Amino acid sequence: MPSAIPTPQQRTAWLQRAAALAKVPEVLAITPTALVQPVMDASAWQGWRMERCGDPGELAGRLMRSGAEVHLDLGEHRVGQIELDLGSVGKPPDSPLRLRLRLSELPAEAAEAYRPPGGVLSHAWYQDEVVTVDELPCTLRFPRRLAGRWLSLVVVAGGSWDLVVRGIRFLAVTGAAHALPPAPAGLPPRLAAIDQISLRTLRDCLQTVFEDGPKRDRRLWTGDLRLQLLANGVSFRSTALAERSLCLLAAFTRESDGAFPACCFERPEPHAAADIITDYLLALPALLRELLRQGGDRELVRSLAPLARHQIGLALGWLGADGAIVPPAGWWTFIDWKDGLDRRAPLHGVLCWALDAWLGLAATLGLDAGDDVATLARLRSAGHAAFCRTPSPSWAAAAWMVLGGVVIGDEARRLLLATLDDPAAVTPGGPYLMHHAVHALCLVGERARATALIDSYWGGMVERGADVFWEVYDPAEPRRSPYGDFRLNSACHAWSCTPSWFLRDPEAATRPS
């Protein structure tokens, strides 16, 4: 059997295919809807809310000197470039002008920009830019692509004349469509809101590839792509960009062992990242199965199928003496942002789910699956013995036991509910795992409870002012950040966009995806 590790020729072909599928994002010039002011409010999310304090048209009459600051509302979260028409009144400007521009996703981010940078990620992620303008009047298009809703302008250094901001445009971009597909008729208002916010999240993450978050990391991740693809299939149907994203990732399959990458970089030229995540590489079979379901190119999927099976082969090398998986040392197993989570059972569930997806894919494509049906039965049996004798210690384990078919039928329902009702069970740290819990509930027939979970978790973000869904949401800890500074969190994050999939295609969630 030939190696499934892609040859240089295959990689080149995928890169060429990715380039051919590139699409210039659609640009829409939008104008702010209000002048706002951050107001400290202990009852507001993260301690701040935005209060409307004027019409944006008032700005053109406001005279600004050094130290002047204004905040504007773009009306909704957007991704794009800021363009300003700057002028002056009074004596002609006889010095340059230095402006600080900031785009914030959340009110607290705008309000607390004065705090020194913190956290473990590069401080260049703060969308806080300074620009010097030599000539007025001018139209200044700020070069960086930014993401957020709240635009702040500060005159760092003016002169003895008055600056006037005569116009502000935000050149919004998306690889999807600017107008969101309307919520399905008959959906209760709160769920309809959740649907629209999910799709806005997807719209803003969908650029020239499926990004995880348009503020941070602005990058194509396999795990996010899989969840986005579900929501995409019931909304924007940007199949070409999904194919492009897959081709880019596939081209950067690790040469040493054929591990499918967790992410890659698109610019300035597509290039590899170093990250490999066990549960992300195992997402490839399901990604391909879903792409086929959405009418993706059959030949492309066929060319990627051996690579999908290869990932399962890698994972089969990680089995312990009991036939259950042991997360390999030195590899990153994600599952959830949760310190101390036992990832053994969840990863075993992921492997079973991946093998099941592969079998479905092989059947659709007419590929020879060899002994894989038997292998899956063996894995499920070993997983059941190892992890399903008692209620799972975590939502992660329970959800993935169900998604992997390690438990089925009424036993699956009982295991899942017992875990979700167990106050000692480890709860999800973020939306990525929450999605899998909701999906598992659908699989065991607990549709109402699944909807209630969407309503309480994603609806909780809505109550707290979200107009896109967040990377990190813990109602008990508003400033929680995996990065040491809440201002580094991404507030518009791909892996939070799946409620639309559950709400728009309830049938789909009754099978593994």
Added chain:
Amino acid sequence: MPSAIPTPQQRTAWLQRAAALAKVPEVLAITPTALVQPVMDASAWQGWRMERCGDPGELAGRLMRSGAEVHLDLGEHRVGQIELDLGSVGKPPDSPLRLRLRLSELPAEAAEAYRPPGGVLSHAWYQDEVVTVDELPCTLRFPRRLAGRWLSLVVVAGGSWDLVVRGIRFLAVTGAAHALPPAPAGLPPRLAAIDQISLRTLRDCLQTVFEDGPKRDRRLWTGDLRLQLLANGVSFRSTALAERSLCLLAAFTRESDGAFPACCFERPEPHAAADIITDYLLALPALLRELLRQGGDRELVRSLAPLARHQIGLALGWLGADGAIVPPAGWWTFIDWKDGLDRRAPLHGVLCWALDAWLGLAATLGLDAGDDVATLARLRSAGHAAFCRTPSPSWAAAAWMVLGGVVIGDEARRLLLATLDDPAAVTPGGPYLMHHAVHALCLVGERARATALIDSYWGGMVERGADVFWEVYDPAEPRRSPYGDFRLNSACHAWSCTPSWFLRDPEAATRPS
């Protein structure tokens, strides 16, 4: 007699002429000559000197993370844009990069950039810029035009990977020529150095107009233009740009009274500044006379001649009962950066000098000068009575009495030397007046003393490390600034470039110019 205040048609014609004379600056890519480090040194000018610490080629091997800082020497003062080739080593960059770029004219400016901004001018004059880079590798051309010799790079926010600066180019621009005309053969080395530094100063001020200083104000001023034109005539001979500069200024003659502007703005479209300076508007006749001498367009000069005479008419309205001038209240009379200077005698000298220049111009162009010969005689006589009975109280008064022909011959020589030798006389505050003192010495036949003054004043800057001549130089007060912060001073300033005129055409300085 028709009004000499330009009609709208005349203004439009001058603007069209200015546009037609515009020239794209010549671009030369240069590379730094050394890695340097600012070293605190009480014996150095302003307390800092630059010490060579490496070859610029070493930079490509230096791994930089947050906080890393490097300083480079461009080899000489230059004006232009910074272009960097940025790359990385180690894992692929997974975050943006934030860089601070600073170009400094003097070592202390580079070394003390950390001090909070001060002074009365816009802090946007500090050439301290921050840029965020989203993609690596990249070639980053920094958009602002900057001026200076010392380039500092600081990694404000890097990542967990290593930044490498693989290349640095400075895209130098000038409206003159990059190569300086060599110093005249036979000039002693110190004077040869002064000549070259003068021409470098002129080269870097000469852009799309004659600027006062390429760092600050980056603007066309009538007084600076006049001195630059002298040095230009013996070096780059950029007559077209001088004509362009004159046309721009003339187009913005004040509508209410026909006062010739002290300055105007070139960009984004030519527009008026509010400044009028009595001794600058009186420079117009001499400017035109000099332009004719350098072969400037005779018809253009003829079209401007009535405006030149109009300035004298304005000043004749400022005479007191004794027939000597009284600097008009509410107008700015410059003469020198010197608080408390009595500007009456100097301004009277300026008026006589202007009228003399007008008479020369009228004779050359065959224009009717009316009673102006008699008027000049009357003015000189009144000035002599008012200001020349005793040694002048200031270098300014003495120099302008001589330049205006208010005193002549041996009396002029005695008056000037007595003032320059009088420890109680008010000395020049800067190079603009120092030029006139040197010129007055030449006029009274004290050539050796004039050269000695060039040698001590401009040579003093050379001793202190100047490679362009400064806007402000007071050996007794290294951090002196008219703007409250020495870092706001312009170190490459047009009005300091005239030693080349004295050194290259000694004959010319024996007549008023």
